[in-house]
Amino acid sequence: MRRLGAEVVKFAVVGGSGVGVNFLVFNxxxxxxxxxxxTSTVAASCVAIGTNYLGFRFFAYRDxxxxxxxxxxxxxxxxxxxxxxxxGLFYAAYHGLGMDGPLGSNVAKALAILLASAFRFLVYRTWxxxxxxxxx
Numbered sequence: 001m002r003r004l005g006a007e008v009v010k011f012a013v014v015g016g017s018g019v020g021v022n023f024l025v026f027n028x029x030x031x032x033x034x035x036x037x038x039t040s041t042v043a044a045s046c047v048a049i050g051t052n053y054l055g056f057r058f059f060a061y062r063d064x065x066x067x068x069x070x071x072x073x074x075x076x077x078x079x080x081x082x083x084x085x086x087x088g089l090f091y092a093a094y095h096g097l098g099m100d101g102p103l104g105s106n107v108a109k110a111l112a113i114l115l116a117s118a119f120r121f122l123v124y125r126t127w128x129x130x131x132x133x134x135x136x
Contacts, residue, residue: 008121010059010060011121011125013060014052014055014060015120015121017055018048018051018055019048019117021044021048021051022048022113023044023106023109023110025047025048026040026044026109027106029043029044030105037100038090038091041086041087041090041109041112042083042087045083049076049082049083052079053072053076056124056128056129057129060129071128071129074127075124078120078124079120081119081123082116082119083116085112086113087112089111089112090108090109093108093112094108
């Protein structure tokens, strides 16, 4: 149980920095450069994925199995699914619930990130960065 708590904290540190990157890029693209909401949310999520991979690989799950092509492929495949989940939820809130102003779009983004992060946590720790049974 103690290990799970430490794992959650490390995931939260990396995920939190990724959320910061996600919001920064999202707001720059949507409200700063005037790009569309879906383009902005997908692009921001993709940039955050890149920074998150580095954080997970070298901080949160550095004690797990070594980097492999399979691990990288799984990370980006599951991250892509996470972007689809996040984008779908954002779309529903932005267009369906009318959360389209500066505050509303950020609340919609936050809710979408929160729900998609639960999915990511489960799949990253289970399939992407599994415990190396040989080290136990």
